[in-house]
Amino acid sequence: MAFSLSSSSFIHPQLRHIVYKMNLFDTLLFFVSIPLSVHHLHFLCLINHMPSLHVCSSHCVDVFVCMSEFTRLYISWTSWGYGTDYQYFWDLLTWESEGICTNVTISCMLEESMVRNMRLKSFLIERLMGNAITLLLDPHPTVVANKLLARNKFVDNGKQFNMIACSWIQFMIHDWIDHMEDTQQVELKAPDKIADGCPLKSFKFYKTKKVSTGSPYMKTGSLNTRTPWWDGSVIYGNNEDGMRKVRAFKDGRLRIAGDGLLEHDEKGIPISGDVRNCWAGFSLLQALFVTEHNAENYPDFDDEKLYRHARLVTSAVLAKIHTIDWTVELLRTDTLLAGMRINWYGFLGKKIKDLFGHFGGPVLSGLVGLRRPRDHGVPYSLTEEFVSVYRMHSLLPEKLILRDIHSTASEYECPPVVEEYLVPMREMAGKDGERRLSEVGMEQMLVSMGHQACGAVKLWNYPSWMRNLVAHDINGEDRPDQVDMAAMESKDRERGVARYNEFRRNLLMIPISNWEDLTDDEEVIEALRDVYGNDVEKLDLLIGLHAEKKIKGFAISETAFFIFLLIASRRLEADRFFTTNFNSRTYTEKGLEWVNKTETLKDVIDRHFPGMTKKWMKCTSAFSVWDSEPNQTTYIPLYLRPAP
Numbered sequence: 033m034a035f036s037l038s039s040s041s042f043i044h045p046q047l048r049h050i051v052y053k054m055n056l057f058d059t060l061l062f063f064v065s066i067p068l069s070v071h072h073l074h075f076l077c078l079i080n081h082m083p084s085l086h087v088c089s090s091h092c093v094d095v096f097v098c099m100s101e102f103t104r105l106y107i108s109w110t111s112w113g114y115g116t117d118y119q120y121f122w123d124l125l126t127w128e129s130e131g132i133c134t135n136v137t138i139s140c141m142l143e144e145s146m147v148r149n150m151r152l153k154s155f156l157i158e159r160l161m162g163n164a165i166t167l168l169l170d171p172h173p174t175v176v177a178n179k180l181l182a183r184n185k186f187v188d189n190g191k192q193f194n195m196i197a198c199s200w201i202q203f204m205i206h207d208w209i210d211h212m213e214d215t216q217q218v219e220l221k222a223p224d225k226i227a228d229g230c231p232l233k234s235f236k237f238y239k240t241k242k243v244s245t246g247s248p249y250m251k252t253g254s255l256n257t258r259t260p261w262w263d264g265s266v267i268y269g270n271n272e273d274g275m276r277k278v279r280a281f282k283d284g285r286l287r288i289a290g291d292g293l294l295e296h297d298e299k300g301i302p303i304s305g306d307v308r309n310c311w312a313g314f315s316l317l318q319a320l321f322v323t324e325h326n327a328e329n330y331p332d333f334d335d336e337k338l339y340r341h342a343r344l345v346t347s348a349v350l351a352k353i354h355t356i357d358w359t360v361e362l363l364r365t366d367t368l369l370a371g372m373r374i375n376w377y378g379f380l381g382k383k384i385k386d387l388f389g390h391f392g393g394p395v396l397s398g399l400v401g402l403r404r405p406r407d408h409g410v411p412y413s414l415t416e417e418f419v420s421v422y423r424m425h426s427l428l429p430e431k432l433i434l435r436d437i438h439s440t441a442s443e444y445e446c447p448p449v450v451e452e453y454l455v456p457m458r459e460m461a462g463k464d465g466e467r468r469l470s471e472v473g474m475e476q477m478l479v480s481m482g483h484q485a486c487g488a489v490k491l492w493n494y495p496s497w498m499r500n501l502v503a504h505d506i507n508g509e510d511r512p513d514q515v516d517m518a519a520m521e522s523k524d525r526e527r528g529v530a531r532y533n534e535f536r537r538n539l540l541m542i543p544i545s546n547w548e549d550l551t552d553d554e555e556v557i558e559a560l561r562d563v564y565g566n567d568v569e570k571l572d573l574l575i576g577l578h579a580e581k582k583i584k585g586f587a588i589s590e591t592a593f594f595i596f597l598l599i600a601s602r603r604l605e606a607d608r609f610f611t612t613n614f615n616s617r618t619y620t621e622k623g624l625e626w627v628n629k630t631e632t633l634k635d636v637i638d639r640h641f642p643g644m645t646k647k648w649m650k651c652t653s654a655f656s657v658w659d660s661e662p663n664q665t666t667y668i669p670l671y672l673r674p675a676p
């Protein structure tokens with residue numbers, strides 16, 4: 033959403049309200065904020081794109097380091113050849129002098145980036161001492177996993193988010209990102225005092241592969257093995273071989289088995305665009321969207337042309353569902369509903385856009401359909417910070433609850449649980465999970481996942497079964513060594529992602545000064561003190577995101593939300609297939625209509641399983657628990673609804 037970043041703490045406090053509240057006054061302020069936020073976005077892009085997974089943007093790496101190292105000295109960036117980028121820094125100073133942004137935050141950024149920026153710190157240590165190992169093991173990852181992540185008792189998300197929503201985000205992650213690993217394994221050993229409480233006292237894992245960026249400042253970065261574009265690579269594949277493997281080479285179709293599920297190779301591994309760390313729920317969504325692809329029909333097209341068009345359209349459907357259905361359920365407030373719809377349709381809404389097309393820029397008509405992609409001077413990429421905020425394995429439960437869809441339960445009632453099918457999640461993963469799924473079938477699985485709430489993103493809710501997990505190779509084969517995923521989440525440290533407080537500073541959010549700033553839960557505060565003492569600067573990002581007090585309606589933290597919105601807009605506005613080429617010449621009239629008439633996941637389910645949602649789904653979105661109440665009809669226009 034164009035205005036998303038005007039919420040950050042350094043902008044005028046009035047504008048901060050916009051993200052959470054929107055009434056008539058705020059709506060007016062929203063317009064005022066646009067010119068600011070556009071610049072702000074540029075600025076943040078520079079910060080956020082520094083650790084580009086693509087490593088294509090060594091340019092911005094340079095800019096970032098210049099900023100951190102030299103802003104204090106006010107060295108002119110123009111002499112570094114970054115004339116235009118330099119402008120944004122001056123904008124900040126100008127806003128500061130005009131009182132638009134607060135002095136404190138700015139000086140904190142300038143002063144402390146030198147001292148506290150973990151990335152810079154590790155960079156300097158790396159240069160001076162050859163490694164940054166002390167930063168990697170403090171506190172020890174297994175201590176963090178045991179004392180702060182390990183699940184005591186499964187806590188669910190209430191009615192807000194179900195297992196389809198949980199599988200959906202894994203489905204999207206597998207469309208966007210996966211770090212290339214090193215060929216060298218390293219061993220992580222739990223310290224003696226904690227080893228007894230660890231499912232694995234020691235385990236081996238592959239480090240993230242470091243590659244040269246070609247920049248003299250930040251010498252190394254990492255690579256993404258998946259395509260970062262919203263191109264449906266999770267079903268279509270990430271390279272030539274992968275793409276060929278999933279195609280039927282007839283009528284533009286993708287391969288799918290007779291029961292509507294994915295086909296499998298001789299080893300039992302599914303045939304799909306991405307097969308790593310798969311489980312039944314994830315594989316089900318892949319199959320559903322293969323069916324969606326295969327349903328498209330352009331009689332005049334040959335196999336190749338049909339495949340390409342159906343891929344474009346299906347990818348746009350995925351992007352749209354994620355933007356105006358999944359995200360809206362994740363951040364359930366009227367403001368976010370308005371914001372995400374503005375991202376797709378613009379402030380004037382769908383009806384006007386359908387009638388008159390895209391006009392008047394992103395505010396009036398949305399990001400989709402812009403005349404040109406907008407990358408704010410930074411080549412499209414997804415960032416390390418983006419990966420980190422999506423570390424949400426706590427969404428996964430301990431067991432999957434299968435429901436009896438042949439019961440005589442009346443309409444909208446929750447179908448009864450099939451006793452023998454309270455299945456441990458471990459058995460739903462990998463090849464075992466594929467076997468289970470084919471026994472259960474697509475329909476029963478969808479209805480069951482629809483009725484089960486997923487886990488809450490909070491401390492002490494990390495799936496136990498992931499603490500001795502058989503992870504997969506990139507080709508879907510089981511690895512011989514089990515890993516403790518909870519301890520491995522600390523890979524953020526190895527990748528140089530800032531810890532929680534520094535991360536907030538980089539986003540120009542107010543850092544915490546003590547644990548009470550983070551949460552008012554006494555038990556959490558005590559546990560944090562036990563692990564980190566009183567050093568709030570050491571707090572790991574993941575732990576901070578899980579411990580942070582949440583905004584009403586948000587299933588995630590406010591800190592994570594900042595990154596979500598930045599990148600949510602960027603994935604659309606910087607991609608030519610959602611901007612310059614989002615037209616009938618590229619998509620065809622029929623293709624555009626297909627995208628236009630699909631608003632939600634429910635629409636896709638209805639297309640392929642007629643009657644299913646009518647019988648089983650009471651709620652409005654397929655991502656909420658299906659027997660929950662539908663959204664209430666309200667006659668107050670969305671933009672004028674009072675803040676909660």
Ligand code: HEM
Pocket residue numbers: 198199201202205209210211309310311419420422423424425427428461503504517520523
């Ligand atoms: C059965 C389900 C899942 C399994 C078995 C699984 C397993 C894994 C494994 C083994 C890794 C690689 C860890 C590493 O080497 O650093 C990983 C990474 C990751 N997973 Fe999951 N995961 C599952 C579901 C999810 C879900 C629901 C999310 C929600 C957002 C998620 C988000 C991520 C992210 C963001 C990464 C980091 C990717 C990267 O480092 O490039 N996963 N997962």
